[in-house]
Amino acid sequence: MPFIDRKKYIAEGDLVLVYVSRTIIKPIYVKKGENFNTRFGSFPHETMIGLEFGSQITTPKDRGFVYLLQPTPELWTMSLPHRTQIVYTPDSSYILQRLDVRVGSKVIEAGTGSGSFTHAFARTVNSEGRLFSFEFHESRYEQARDEFLMHGLGNTTITHRDVCTNGFDIENVTLDADAIFLDLPSPWEAIPHLKSVIANDRRVGICCFSPCFEQVVKTVESLQKEGWSDVELTETQGRLYESHKAMKREVDDAVKRLKFVKEKQREGLALIKTGKRQRKDDDEPLSKERDYGFNPFGKGKRIIEGDEEFEWFNVTRLEAEVKTHTSYLVFATKMPFADGKA
Amino acid sequence: MPFIDRKKYIAEGDLVLVYVSRTIIKPIYVKKGENFNTRFGSFPHETMIGLEFGSQITTPKDRGFVYLLQPTPELWTMSLPHRTQIVYTPDSSYILQRLDVRVGSKVIEAGTGSGSFTHAFARTVNSEGRLFSFEFHESRYEQARDEFLMHGLGNTTITHRDVCTNGFDIENVTLDADAIFLDLPSPWEAIPHLKSVIANDRRVGICCFSPCFEQVVKTVESLQKEGWSDVELTETQGRLYESHKAMKREVDDAVKRLKFVKEKQREGLALIKTGKRQRKDDDEPLSKERDYGFNPFGKGKRIIEGDEEFEWFNVTRLEAEVKTHTSYLVFATKMPFADGKA
Amino acid sequence: MEPHRNITVDDYAILRLPSGARKMIQLRIEGVINMGKFGTFNVENVLGYPYGQAFEIGTENKVSAIESLEVGITDLAELDTDELVSGSSKDNRLLIDGANVQKLTVEEVEEMKNKMGGNEVAREIIQTMIKNHGSFDKKTAYSQEKYLDRKHKKFLRRFSINYLTSNEMLDYLYYEKEPFRIMNLSIEMLGSMMSFGNVMPGGNYLVVDETGGLVVYAMLERMGNRGTITLLHENDQPSVHLLNKTRYVKEISTSPESMVQCINVLQFLEPETERPDFKPLDEEEYKKLPEQMRTQYDRKLKRFHIINKVLDRVIENDFESLIYVSTLNPTTFVPKLLPRLRGSSPLVIYNQYKEALIELNHIFLREKGILLPNIHHSVVRKYQTIPGRIHPLMTSRSDGGYILTGIKVFPIENVVAIGRGTKKRRIAKANESNGDNSSGKVEETKGEECKASEALETAEEVSI
């Protein structure tokens, strides 16, 4: 089982995430005779078998290379096309931690969406736990169902259902859930249906994930009305920094350079005066930065970041386009009734 | 006029902001014979006269010192007690820039509140501009009126008025405003009253400042209904970083230290074996970090941040308590009617 | 190892008050917990309830379970005070700024508290305070609510008992103003570390934890009772005092089978020379040992097995994740740890300061052994949720720290060389330019990869 069992070497049948570039990470099932094709060449699966995960392989003619990675829920999330609705790691990791999801937890997730968070839940509750995922969009349901099967997520049950209308009950199964995650357009319609499927012998946590503010207002009202307490509205702001180097440019060098240019000008003027060079326009500076005889900052040259001829600051930079909002998270908890002393 | 005219030397009658500490900045009007008293001593005003702004003075017995600063709206804001409602510089500076407030602008501000933003507006529109400030809370109005008089804010008119009920019109005055700032509990009640007081020959900008989300929803609706366009909801997140130094601790030093301690232990054991030292308990390490003979990180010692005996990272840290929200800002603009071609 | 669902004797737990105050307590069987002005209760009266349960102290210190700490607190109707119904302003224009509008003195409040028993005292005090508040009716309904909310939280004799999860532990340390003891770690960054580090049952993890065991505890929560943690430390012993309060207290190097095994940096970096200087006796020799020497020998033998096992584990180079939470400079230390990791293992390097991670990130970008090296930071923003007045909290704790993450890979030497930097690529191109057009494409692949993920190598040129 990928995601849940880790292994060191690649064998036939294994799910491998092939890293082509940051934006291209492709899942394959290793099968002798098949090839992984990119526009830079073809990688026979056969060459992967027996290698340690993390290995780099090249096309037979060294035209390109890829890395063979072991799947994790986080890498899986990165491999999904960006147009899909995805709960990204800054949110999913916080939700797992806040809801105290751990080995053996029983979790309800609705809807399944791209299935990215499902993998993180399944990994975390592991073999000892159970995950009940609900999806109302038929083709998405089918895709996710097949995927979970392929991924051997044995602790996960996916149901095709509109939970807002039909609730969460599954025939002959006691869900006994202690962690709920609702990523639905109108969670307030689903919340009243939770009563019959949550654990009644321990604390239960819920997180509702809604992008718009007005949804949050209705969700908060609904949770309060349905007897959930500790209602807390939060928002995760995840930031990714790239490391860069910025040139350390010293004013002393700028001064030296101005003096250098001035000296050159003087020399030029002297030449003109002695008639050795022709005067153009006495107001126009002669050098005009054209002379790079002394050029401490490499002006006009193309310099690679970090070039050892120069000094650099170590700096960080956010991506050019920052993800500034995903969704609001509404957390709440529910206790067994006060008379439910064990 | 302080705030609007800058000067170099302190003269009698000047407003001086006395800096005692970051949290204690006090305004005084310099007057011969008076004293500025702190718990560390008394500073006679007389000693201030003729000094350059920015000077430090000490009490006659050198028991304490303060700095004499020239007022700016930003320092004035820092001098206000924190319990007052204050528009802080990250917001006020952004609003000034976004509303294109500049020399000669005509500005409406309601309510006046602590008057801190008023000072920034007055400074920015300067002698060429006009500022109409409205405050409905009587004692706050009186306090601000007196303060503006003392500060010589000649371009500012303050009116005691509930603008939500009674609008912005001032008898015999053409307000002709091109920038509006509303810091009111229900700005949507004031917005319809703006028609008669805004400029009709040029673009007019508005900013509504509301802490709660539900207020924002109503404000957006009202602006759209009243024919304002380019409605934009924003929020300013201002951050203040302190610079610190964090010790650069190298693993090689940790290894050297473990070897040193081990050697000491061996020596100790040897001494025990030869009977020169008494054995206590063979399981208990003898040294127990008590021996600082080789102590690369100054363990157990008190070290001042930046101590030259050690190496340090230059780092920054947010304040322990961060201002994470002030208010939402709703911006919009209004153009003269399409047939209003000049 | 399941967490306890119900309040269990001898557990450590977190006690919470409506005011937000927190206290770490141990639930000793005959214990009495004193909450000062909020009363006292006997531990035995709360045992058996589910963790998280809220209680109220009634007359004669009687403890009864209630729905939640907050139930009814902001419910204005509960208070039958005239002012609340008749008098509230639309706005606060008539309210006079300043202190001392409350005419009830501190002494009077104390007297009331002493005179009356039970929880009713709170409501009584609050109602009296409202009647004596000079300008309560001048406040808006909103400020009235806020005022009551504050007073309730101050006087209600309620508490809840919460399981000591890693979250509660972290939150408690923050409340106690000791975030520096856990390197300013926040819950969101702890969660990020667990996810990026792929922490789960059965894993074999290499860990440096300078938070007193908090990070190890969060990992153990995710691991249940399967897997191992090799805990690297720089002193004679690791500092794991927080772990001693948890159900995992026995899992720290008490036997060769313990989940958590400790090793110091000297042993880790020089495993071959640091084997213990101890020869186990054969059965014959053991039998010859005098009785009183045997216990001591047994102890030594166990320690010998423990240390040998952990040294074996180091030499295997098979750790599945590195979780590094230490003030030791990661730039120089982490590269020494990487050879011990299995391929495709994630690594998570935490630091309170982003500045301390940049240089290592640059090394990763340059040396290619780590894929996707990036610095992550997340901050959770909390909101006030009073309906009609929802807004982000005006102030909040300082942000947590930063993590540098990546995945260990095995780049092939020469391929990487071609992929590196513009100059080298140009040379490569020149060398291969005799008819083999494909080399241009190799550049492109590398170029794309570089552009996307590895800033230093993007051949991003500074044009001045």
Add this chain to the structure above:
Amino acid sequence: MEPHRNITVDDYAILRLPSGARKMIQLRIEGVINMGKFGTFNVENVLGYPYGQAFEIGTENKVSAIESLEVGITDLAELDTDELVSGSSKDNRLLIDGANVQKLTVEEVEEMKNKMGGNEVAREIIQTMIKNHGSFDKKTAYSQEKYLDRKHKKFLRRFSINYLTSNEMLDYLYYEKEPFRIMNLSIEMLGSMMSFGNVMPGGNYLVVDETGGLVVYAMLERMGNRGTITLLHENDQPSVHLLNKTRYVKEISTSPESMVQCINVLQFLEPETERPDFKPLDEEEYKKLPEQMRTQYDRKLKRFHIINKVLDRVIENDFESLIYVSTLNPTTFVPKLLPRLRGSSPLVIYNQYKEALIELNHIFLREKGILLPNIHHSVVRKYQTIPGRIHPLMTSRSDGGYILTGIKVFPIENVVAIGRGTKKRRIAKANESNGDNSSGKVEETKGEECKASEALETAEEVSI
């Protein structure tokens, strides 16, 4: 110098399209502005309208003023398409993911555009697109709205003409993906600089501006026509090309009275030796100059006066604010500028990277000549405001840079010495301890100040 209220011939201005596209144009009297598929218009048809005015291009390229770019755009009722009224799903469960649900081809759209004139084409195209959209009725009303909004913005022939303020200039450069040309400056950080720098009419400012003149322009907007800017640069000439597009084009060193005077770092740092090597002629001598030499002499004389004036200004040490926006390392440069500032002057040091400001902040903390040294950063978060669907934008531009601010002061030498660090204080205490108890209090004062504002000096001790 008042900004123009109305669209004025020869001005540079920013043209905006509903799609958000921006273009910088110059309003030449007989000019025709071509917006590609959005049509063309004659400059003379928009002159005289107030800046900010929106227009629509009708049939025969007729330009008419409209209320705003967005008016009616999201108004669904405007479109009389059956699907919109009858068919919209409550949710999008029936919507099939994937491309190619739009059956109208690009060619067909182009043909429609060519066949029809005027602005109606947009509505017509959109309605046809809806009819040909395979699953438009499967979308929720919300997605329908978003779809229409996008299409409208793509096809409507509208534009507005905006005055070239510093904000519009900055925004335009960002739109053109050239934030690196202005050191990644954001509007909020530009605003912060103006406020912290106390920029206003009549001020005498020292400025380093590596943004091509954007910062100088923002300052001039705040100064009107009073005050001076001494613009320090590192080359032969400053780079102020952005200023050339504004009404202040003539204020750059064109006469000794120009508001902006330029000086290079060599002249600034060595003002005495950098005086121009030029002796003005007396009246007699001037008269003797041949006619054709006089123009040249006059020019030289003016330059002589200009440079002397700015050198005089430097030597006066009377600048009222320092605004430093440069990639030259501030740690080594800024300390050389500080002596030129008047007491109590604010300083604002901008850098794209916080890391480049820390060392200078430490110098300020250590040397005490700068009060309240702190690094500020603000980010403005923008929201979508469709009623019922308000939320922060999902993505936004990278944050702007950081400013280190402070106020120049004159500390008295020995007082500061006592206030500094623990060791020195201890010595001071020891020396003064003969009966004078007050020294303890001095420590306290200093201690308080330090604790509050000056981190390095807090005697904050690292306990390990």
